[in-house]
Amino acid sequence: MNIREIKNPKFLKKMNEEELYRLSYDIREFLIDEISKTGGHLSSNLGVVELTIMLHKVFNFPKDKIIFDVSHQAYTHKILTGRANEFDTLRKKGGLSGFQKRSESIYDNYEAGHSSTSLSAALGFAIARDMNKEDYSVIALIGDGSIGNGLCYEALNQIGELSTPFIIILNDNNMSISENVGAFRNHLDKIRSKNEYLKVKNKTKEILNKVPIIGKPLSNTLKKIKKSIKKLYVNDGFIFEELGIDYYGPINGHDYKELELYLKMAKKPVLIHVITEKGKGYKFSENDKTGTWHGVGAFDKDTGKMLSTSTGISFSEIISNALIKFMTKDMVVITPAMAKGACLTKLALMYPKNFIDVGIAEEHALLLANGLSLSGKIPFVSIYSSFLQRGVDEIIHDIARMNSHVILGIDRCGIVGEDGETHQGVFDLTFLLPIPNMIIATPKDGVEAVSLLKTAINTNSPFAVRYSKSKLDYTPSEEEILPIGSWKSLTKGVDATLITYGDFVIESYTIVEKLKKDNIHIELINARFQKPIDTKMWDKITKKNKPIFVYEESMRVGSLGSYLKSITDSKVIIYAILDEFVPQGTRSECLLDLGLDANTIYENIKRELRSNKNA
Ligand SMILES: Cc1ncc(C[n+]2csc(CCOP(=O)(O)OP(=O)(O)O)c2C)c(N)n1
Incomplete structure (x- = not known):
């Protein structure tokens, strides 16, 4: 199929299973081809091709509403809604956004870039729908990394008490950018590996084999199936059930029959747990545990070689190497899920006891650091400028007010480029400057960056060292402790x-x-x-x-x-x-x-x- 000719998703309604599989193959080829030229979020998008296609087949967007969390995985949605032709402009000036963008399409109901906003925002849509006495489905699609963020628990707390139809699709690929972390990840692991799961799977398959579902409307038979499948899950005690949200799954996110059955059943507050393979269909990105293929620049699609043209070393790497050099038993380096981007993987391997990846949990990272600092440790929170926006209160109310020795390594300050509005690091100075006790510094080069880090380690105050995404020429030299405030x-x-x-x-x-x-x-x-x-x-x-x-x-x-x-x-x-x-x-x-x-x-x-x- 010529992917570029797709104008809207209506054609999907008539497609049979075989045609759907052919379409997913074509879309994957298209994605690999296009992203290899422009760069972009490759792996997350390759993982949700079948899921996105089936969502568009089962639901009627834009009457129904879908909010993609982060929305870095919305490329297939863009293709199905008539934007394939613009992919050569992806993430370029004036071109197609790498995220959902309301000005681009009537099919984009929301905009994000930062994670874990989808449940709350979608609930807003659902409540407005009920207030207007309208009838359409509202869906939030969220990854297993993003659902670990605290915002989601505020949303689930409310969703669990409502009886309004609201669909959460948990896209579980067991990965954040790199491997996912935390107790919630462990809980999802448990669900996936439970013996009952296999039992349920076999039973589901049996039921599925009896009914040719693809293309059929929600019928009485389906309602009966729903009941019998539902019964199989009772007593699992999974967290969602405990919170009052119907749980279905885990289901295979690359199996059209399974996807269609479960998506059609979704009414009331429901969470459908879909297992997908991040990076599926491209040999280099499949099984990538490091996050190398999560977000990429241009690459050679045959060899998998990145075609980066920039030379030099990044501030992130200079800072990370300096942290290794200055490491003591009391230092703790914390990242909210950005170990790869912040060049901390080497440090994590060398000092596993002094390194904590808290998952996508910026606010928690800051409070954790404050607790560590008040207990005599020296925490360094490596955090992107735009993601630090989440943590303003923790800096004001906790870190600065208690005058704690917490070092903020604020990465990606200034213009970051291709990710656009949501990721520009242009606000942190504005919100940090008025905060009493804060020391704020920005190095002009690598040598000054290391000196400022050393100064921060030796200064008993909240201390922000801000640095950009730039790559530099850098020759290490003896670092010095700089007089605080010196120009x-x-x-x-x-x-x-x-x-x-x-x-x-x-x-x-x-x-x-x-x-x-x-x-x-x-x-x-x-x-x-x-x-x-x-x-x-x-x-x-x-x-x-x-x-x-x-x-x-x-x-x-x-x-x-x-x-x-x-x-x-x-x-x-x-x-x-x-x-x-x-x-x-x-x-x-x-x-x-x-x-x-x-x-x-x-x-x-x-x-x-x-x-x-x-x-
Ligand atoms: C608040 C915030 N912190 C960090 C990020 C960077 N980030 C973008 S995608 C991503 C991983 C998301 O993992 P998951 O939700 O499992 O989606 P997947 O890419 O695996 O499909 C992270 C950490 C972000 N976008 N927003």
Whole structure:
């Protein structure tokens, strides 16, 4: 079948089992082909092809509503809803989003990117439906990694007490990005491996063999089957049943007959436990336990070789190597399910007793760290900037208020690019700056990153070290403990001061050099600490009575610049992100669109200083 010609999912209604299997084969080929060129979430999507097809066959979207959790696994949904033709633009500027996107299609009811929001949001849809006395199904599709997050328990707590029709599909591939962790994972393991399960499976097969289900509407026979299958599960005591949610499963998520039977039965609050194989259909991603194939860049589909063009070493890797170097018996490195992305797998293997993967549980990670710190340990929480948004209260109410020695290694700060709005690391400074006791620092390069980490380990305070996704040239050198709050003057200049930090320091050198050619001389300051500030240096800067430019890869409101502006009468001009969400694109494309690329800043500073002279 020509996948690109699919306009909507109506054609599925008439398909028989054989045709459906052929379609899943074609979709997998298409996905491997397209993702090998653009990059994207490969394994999660290969795992849910049959499940998504059967959902579209059984339900009538968009009248029925489906919310994909995270929505990184919604590619087959995009294909079936007429977006296959746009896959060559996947995750590119102006192109198809890697997640559900309401502006893309009437079939996308919700948007995510962060995990574990689907149950609560879908419940909102279901309650609104009941209030309006409407009749349609609401489905939340969530993975076994994402259902481990605390948000889901808040939702389940309410869902279990309702009798409104609401369908949860638990897509269990026994994997988060890498192997899933935790007691809930163990519970799902137990369900899967229970002897009763096999008994149930055989019985189900027997029943299925008696009825040719594919294509038939929900009939009386089916209702009877539902009753007899249901009976097989009674007394299992699985957590969902205990919470008042009908549980069906585990079922084979690659078997169309099974999928159709169970999806058609779903009424009332029900959880259907579907077992799928992450990465199915591509030999390199099948059985990948490390998460290598979860999210990929472009790759050679025949050899499985990644085609990365970027060279250098990432801040994540530099920090992780430094953690290994500085490791003591009292240090504890914590990750909320991001060991692979944060380059912590080597450390985890070397120091299993000093490493904790808490699963997708950012808020828990922070409180756990606080408890460890109050008991004399030195916790380092490695966390992506955008995922830290979840933990604001834990930082304010717990860590900072108790002035605990918790180190936050805030990864993916600034523009992250292809994942778009939900993943840009542009808010953390805004929410951290007003918090008392916090020390906040952003290194300009690898050497400074390691020095800041050493400083954080040796400073008894909440300490955030922020770093970007960039890859760098890095030659290790002896790290030093930096005076808290110290800035560094990098170039001399009498006409103005340019204050910046992080990756923008490099861009600023270019700006300063270009201005020199125009006979404009600027003092460049590396404000490596955003809190506290270097008050001595700040006094000197303000006394010059010359314009002060602050250049930041962060939201303008709540930026370092806005703080500095609030404490001086000098002219402070801030170049930062205005009041908007930053869409997907490469980092340079995003910066250009935001007017934050080096050339635009150079032009702006030049214009500003010339008009200042003329005034
Ligand atoms: C709050 C939050 N933390 C971390 C992530 C990064 N992340 C994206 S997908 C994923 C794994 C999800 O696992 P699961 O729900 O089992 O889905 P699968 O990919 O296995 O289908 C993680 C940790 C995220 N998107 N949101």
